[in-house]
Amino acid sequence: MTALLARLLGRLPIGWLQLTHSRTRMAAALAGVAFANVLVFVQLGMMGALNGTVEMTYAPVRADILISSEDANTLTDGSPLSRRVLFQALSDPEVAAAAPFYLAKVDWSRENGSTASLNVYALPAEAARFAGPDIAGSLATLALPESAMIDERTRGADPEALAGITPQAPLRFEANGRTITATGHFSLGGGFSADGAMVVSDQTFLRLFPARIAGTPTHVLVDVTPGADAGLVAARLSDRLAGEAVQVRTMAAAQAADLSYQTTQRPTGVIFGFGVAMGVLVGLVIVYQVLSTDVADHLREYATFKAMGYPHRFFLGIVFEEAAILGAIGFVPGLILSLGIYAAMAEATALPVVMTPLRAVLVFAGTVLACAASGALATRRLRAADPADLF
Amino acid sequence: MDPIAVNGLNHWFGTGEARKQAIFDVSLTIERGSLTVLMGPSGSGKTTVLTLMGCLRDVQQGSVRLLGAELNGADTAMQETMRRRLGFIFQAHNLHESLTARQNVLMGLQVHGRGDPSRQRDAVDHILTLLGLGHRIDYLPGNLSGGQKQRVAIARALVANPDIVFADEPTAALDHDSGHLVVEMLKRLGQERGTTTVMVTHDNRILDLADRIVTLEDGRIVRDSASLAHPATMSTGGGSVVRTDHGA
Known part of the structure; x- marks a missing residue:
C-alpha cells in the first residue's frame, strides 16, 4: 500500500504512514468518521422515509393530470371538489x-x-x-x-x-x-x-x-x-x-408540490430537515476534531519540514491524503452499520427506510469533501507554526 | 561572494511594553567552506542569530544576505526557496516518528522535487552507512538510540548537499568519537564541496576543528577568533559591536 501510494503521489505517503503508525489512533479516527456517517445516514434515512411515504400515497392511482381543490396541499388533504x-x-x-x-x-x-x-x-x-x-x-x-x-x-x-x-x-x-x-x-x-x-x-x-x-x-x-x-x-x-377554486397540475407536478409541502411546511418534515442539518454539522465537527488533533500531534514534525523548505501546499497534501484515507475507509463501517439501523427502523416502523445507491454515493462524496475541508481548516494552525521555535 | 553577510542586525522579541531587544547591531561575514562556531552563555542570542541567518525568522532591522539574496523583506516563497539550499540540524533531531531512518533522510531529498527513486535511495543509504547506520536503515526513530537519531537528522540535513549547514548543538547527544566524526564530516564537506557550516555548540571537545569561533554575550559579538587572528580587520562601532569582515 505504501509503495502504491508513493507511486501515485510521487512522494512518501506521509499521511498514510502517520495514520498506520498509531493503529489505536487510526481506529479512533475511523470510528469517528464512521459515527459521523451513521449520523448523517440515519437522518437522511428518516427524511427519505418521509419522501418515500409521499411517493407511496400516489402509487394506487395513476393519471396524466390531477385536478384537486385549491386548498389541497397533499393528496390526502383538501376539500372535495x-x-x-x-x-x-x-x-x-x-x-x-x-x-x-x-x-x-x-x-x-x-x-x-x-x-x-x-x-x-x-x-x-x-x-x-x-x-x-x-x-x-x-x-x-x-x-x-x-x-x-x-x-x-x-x-x-x-x-x-x-x-x-x-x-x-x-x-x-x-x-x-x-x-x-x-x-x-x-x-x-x-x-x-x-x-x-x-x-x-x-x-x-x-x-x-x-x-x-x-x-x-x-x-x-x-x-x-x-x-x-x-x-x-x-x-x-x-x-x-x-x-x-381548483388547481390543475400534472401528476408529477402535484407529487413534487406535495413532497415540498410535507418537507418544508409540515412539522415532521421541518424536524427531519433540521435532523439532517444537525447530522451533517455534528459529522463535520467530528471529522474536523479528528484531523485537527492529528495536525496538532504532528505540528513539530511539520514545522521541521517547513524549516527544510517544504511549502504550505505540501502540508495540505498530507492532510488531504489523510482525509481521503479516513473518509474512504471510515465510510465502509459507517455504511454497514447504517444498513443495519435502516433494517431495524423499517422493521419497527414499517416505513420505507431504504438505502439508495445515490444516497450512499452522495454521503461518500460528502464525507471525503468534509474531511478535506476540515483538514484544510486544521492546517491553519500549521501556517502560523514558526520553524524557528524548533531551535 | 561570501555565503553569509550580516550587517547592522537588530532583533526584538515581544510587543508593546514587553518588547525586548535580543540582538544588537551584529555584523558578521562568513566565508565559503568554513566551519564557524557560535558560542556564548544561554540567552546570549546565538540561536537567534542562527535562525535569522537560516531564514527561519523574519529579519526586522539590518541586513542579512544569504547566498547573495537579501533576507530583510523576503516573502514566503523566497524564504522557502532559500531554505531548500540549506541544511538544518536541530538539537532535538525532530525526526518524523512514523518514518523510518531512510524515509526521514529521503525527505531531505524530496523537498527538491521528484527524482529518480533508486538514485535517491542509493544516496540516502550511502550517507546513512557513512554515519554508521547502515544496519538501522529501516528502523523507526522510536527504535533508535538518541545518538542514532541525531545521526539520522544529520544525514537528512546533508543528503542534498546544501550550500550552508546550520546546526544547533549537533553533537550534544553523541559520544566523543561520534561527535568528532560528525564535525569532521562537516569540515570535509567544506573542504571538498565548499559547504559552509555555522554551528551553535557548548561542546569544547570539537572546538579544535572549528575554523572560527564567534562568542556572543547579551546579543552582542564580544569575541571573534578570526578578528583576533587578524586584528587589523577588527572594527568597533555602535558601542560594543564588533564588526568582522573577512571579505574586506
Whole structure:
C-alpha cells in the first residue's frame, strides 16, 4: 500500500504512514468518521422515509393530470371538489378520459382489539386505466358491494395472512359500521399518517362514508390523448377552470408540490430537515476534531519540514491524503452499520427506510469533501507554526 | 561572494511594553567552506542569530544576505526557496516518528522535487552507512538510540548537499568519537564541496576543528577568533559591536 501510494503521489505517503503508525489512533479516527456517517445516514434515512411515504400515497392511482381543490396541499388533504370540473375537463379535445377519485381515512378494528388507520382509495370499478399496476387487474372485481383490496403491508398486520387473501379465501372485517370483504391484496405499506391502505369502488366508498356524495370526489384524474403534452393541457384546463377554486397540475407536478409541502411546511418534515442539518454539522465537527488533533500531534514534525523548505501546499497534501484515507475507509463501517439501523427502523416502523445507491454515493462524496475541508481548516494552525521555535 | 553577510542586525522579541531587544547591531561575514562556531552563555542570542541567518525568522532591522539574496523583506516563497539550499540540524533531531531512518533522510531529498527513486535511495543509504547506520536503515526513530537519531537528522540535513549547514548543538547527544566524526564530516564537506557550516555548540571537545569561533554575550559579538587572528580587520562601532569582515 505504501509503495502504491508513493507511486501515485510521487512522494512518501506521509499521511498514510502517520495514520498506520498509531493503529489505536487510526481506529479512533475511523470510528469517528464512521459515527459521523451513521449520523448523517440515519437522518437522511428518516427524511427519505418521509419522501418515500409521499411517493407511496400516489402509487394506487395513476393519471396524466390531477385536478384537486385549491386548498389541497397533499393528496390526502383538501376539500372535495365538484364533479362538474370532470365534465368540463372532458370537453377539452386533448383529454382522453377522466374519472372521479375519492380518498378518505377509516379505522380498521381488528379482532385482537388493535386498530389500524387505512387510507381508502376509491375509483369507479370501470376506471382501471386510472388504477396503479398492482390494482388495475382486479379493480373490476370491486364492483361487488362492500368488497375491497387490502394492503398486505399494513402496519401491525400479519403480512402472510393478508397476502393469502383471495376471492375464495376472503377476509371480512368491520369498518365504519359496515362489513367489508377483502377479496384481494396489494403491496404499499404504512406511512406517517396511516398504517396502510385499502382500495374500494366508488359505490362502496359512498356507503362507507355516508357523509360523502358522488358529486364531490376528492380529486379528478385526467388522461390526455396520445401525443398530447400533459403540461400544456393542464395549463389550458387551469385557465378553463379558473372560476372553480381548483388547481390543475400534472401528476408529477402535484407529487413534487406535495413532497415540498410535507418537507418544508409540515412539522415532521421541518424536524427531519433540521435532523439532517444537525447530522451533517455534528459529522463535520467530528471529522474536523479528528484531523485537527492529528495536525496538532504532528505540528513539530511539520514545522521541521517547513524549516527544510517544504511549502504550505505540501502540508495540505498530507492532510488531504489523510482525509481521503479516513473518509474512504471510515465510510465502509459507517455504511454497514447504517444498513443495519435502516433494517431495524423499517422493521419497527414499517416505513420505507431504504438505502439508495445515490444516497450512499452522495454521503461518500460528502464525507471525503468534509474531511478535506476540515483538514484544510486544521492546517491553519500549521501556517502560523514558526520553524524557528524548533531551535 | 561570501555565503553569509550580516550587517547592522537588530532583533526584538515581544510587543508593546514587553518588547525586548535580543540582538544588537551584529555584523558578521562568513566565508565559503568554513566551519564557524557560535558560542556564548544561554540567552546570549546565538540561536537567534542562527535562525535569522537560516531564514527561519523574519529579519526586522539590518541586513542579512544569504547566498547573495537579501533576507530583510523576503516573502514566503523566497524564504522557502532559500531554505531548500540549506541544511538544518536541530538539537532535538525532530525526526518524523512514523518514518523510518531512510524515509526521514529521503525527505531531505524530496523537498527538491521528484527524482529518480533508486538514485535517491542509493544516496540516502550511502550517507546513512557513512554515519554508521547502515544496519538501522529501516528502523523507526522510536527504535533508535538518541545518538542514532541525531545521526539520522544529520544525514537528512546533508543528503542534498546544501550550500550552508546550520546546526544547533549537533553533537550534544553523541559520544566523543561520534561527535568528532560528525564535525569532521562537516569540515570535509567544506573542504571538498565548499559547504559552509555555522554551528551553535557548548561542546569544547570539537572546538579544535572549528575554523572560527564567534562568542556572543547579551546579543552582542564580544569575541571573534578570526578578528583576533587578524586584528587589523577588527572594527568597533555602535558601542560594543564588533564588526568582522573577512571579505574586506
